[in-house]
Amino acid sequence: MNKVKVPGKNKEHKVRVYALSTCVWCKMLKQFLKNNDIEYEYVDVDLCNEKEKEEIKREILSRGGKLAYPTIIVDDKVLITGFRKDKLREVLAI
Amino acid sequence: MITLEKIRQRAEADARTYGYYLNPDVDFLQSLLEGLKKNEERYGYPSCPCRLASGIFEFDRDIICPCDYRDLDVAEYGACYCGLYVRKDVFKGKTPLQPIPERRPLEKQLRAYAASSKTEIHKAEQSAAAPPKDEAKQPEMVKKLWYCKQCGYVVFREDPPYVCPICKAKREMFAEIKIQLSLVG
Numbered sequence: 001m002n003k004v005k006v007p008g009k010n011k012e013h014k015v016r017v018y019a020l021s022t023c024v025w026c027k028m029l030k031q032f033l034k035n036n037d038i039e040y041e042y043v044d045v046d047l048c049n050e051k052e053k054e055e056i057k058r059e060i061l062s063r064g065g066k067l068a069y070p071t072i073i074v075d076d077k078v079l080i081t082g083f084r085k086d087k088l089r090e091v092l093a094i
Numbered sequence: 095m096i097t098l099e100k101i102r103q104r105a106e107a108d109a110r111t112y113g114y115y116l117n118p119d120v121d122f123l124q125s126l127l128e129g130l131k132k133n134e135e136r137y138g139y140p141s142c143p144c145r146l147a148s149g150i151f152e153f154d155r156d157i158i159c160p161c162d163y164r165d166l167d168v169a170e171y172g173a174c175y176c177g178l179y180v181r182k183d184v185f186k187g188k189t190p191l192q193p194i195p196e197r198r199p200l201e202k203q204l205r206a207y208a209a210s211s212k213t214e215i216h217k218a219e220q221s222a223a224a225p226p227k228d229e230a231k232q233p234e235m236v237k238k239l240w241y242c243k244q245c246g247y248v249v250f251r252e253d254p255p256y257v258c259p260i261c262k263a264k265r266e267m268f269a270e271i272k273i274q275l276s277l278v279g
Contacts, residue, residue, distance in 0.1 A: 022129030022143035024122055024177060025193055046146055053146075057207050067203040068196040069144065082193040 001043055001052045006030070008039035013092055015040035018056055018071040021047055026070040029083040036094050045069060096134050101127050105178060108160055114168060115185035117177050126178045130159055144176040145198070148206035152235060155251075156202060163197050165257040239271040 015033065019026035021044040033040050045056055057067060065071050065079045072080040072088065080087050088094075102116075105127070109116050117123045129143025141147040142157045156162040164174040172184040175194045183189040240254040241247065245261035254268030 020144065020146060022132050024125045024129065025144060027125060053207060057204075066196055067146070067200065067207075069146065082195070084193060 001048060001055075003041050003043050005041050006034060006039065008034070008037045010036065010038045010092075010094070013038070014075050015092070016073045017042040018045050018060065018069060018073075019043070020045055020069045023069055025083040029070045029072070029088075032083070032085065032088070036092070038092060038094070096131060098124075098127050098131055101130050101134070101140065105130075105159075109179055112160075112165070112179075114179040115182060117173075117180055117191075118185050118187070119191075122177060126176055129176075130178075142176050145196075146203075146206065150206075153202075153206045157198065161198075162256055165262075166197065167194050239273070240268045241271050243267045243269055 015038060017026075017029065017033075017040055019030065019042050030042065043052075043056070045053060048056065060067060060071055060079070063073065063079045066081045068081050070083055074080070074091050078091050080091065105116055108114075117126065126143055130140040133143060133147065134140040137147055137149050137151075137154070139151060139154070140159045141154045142159055142161050145157045145161075147154045147157065159176075160179065161175065164179055167174045168179055168181050171192065171194045172181040172189050173179065173191055173194060175196065175198075177191060177194070180191065181189070184191055235252050237250055237252055240249050240251070242258040242261060242263050244263040244267050245258060247258055247260040248271070249255060254265050254270075256265050257263070258267065
């Protein structure tokens with residue numbers, strides 16, 4: 001799985017993003033995290049192979065998420081579906 | 095190869111026909127058009143840039159832009175799921191554009207993931223030079239004939255459309271056409 005790590009000064013939380021390479025909301029989320037200097041890791045799901053897609057699907061569903069992108073997982077605990085600035089600010093305390 | 099300009103023209107024409115507007119944010123719109131172009135190039139049809147496509151036309155048909163869910167989302171949230179088509183108040187900046195919740199049924203999304211696996215299994219079988227098994231390894235999908243009770247529009251597909259493309263009647267106005275053949279000797 002091609003995980004891309006984006007460096008940032010704020011390393012307080014482990015932020016993982018499942019995104020689509022063509023999705024504009026995903027691009028906005030990536031930019032938002034970057035602007036807030038948050039370190040995160042992302043995977044563009046549409047560029048994954050079928051096995052990886054299955055793995056991602058299972059993870060999202062097992063955490064009670066929806067198969068919608070972007071999906072953000074913070075500290076392996078909180079799952080946020082969609083580019084929800086309000087929720088992100090709350091969870092990441094920014 | 096399809097050009098961005100052609101995709102833009104197609105979207106503009108569709109927006110005009112249905113009384114919608116394209117996203118007023120120039121960069122947002124440009125990204126959406128690029129996403130549609132990429133999907134058209136890799137899948138052969140412009141599936142929604144904000145949804146994961148299976149690459150199998152039958153499975154992705156409901157998310158080919160303009161998707162089946164557009165009219166409902168524009169009416170309820172002021173924009174379609176990806177934000178390409180917007181309502182007048184959103185276009186004018188009177189209503190802010192918010193992320194739209196996904197209304198595509200989970201079973202359709204799941205089927206798309208399963209479809210991908212099936213394709214891979216099928217490919218693996220072929221590469222192993224296995225004798226061709228029954229050709230009916232097609233997606234399990236039963237198409238039916240539906241007609242709009244309001245205007246008479248007829249469509250042959252799995253489910254009736256959410257909104258009639260001709261007269262805008264809701265899904266409830268569609269009824270199945272049942273054909274019975276009786277052979278009388």
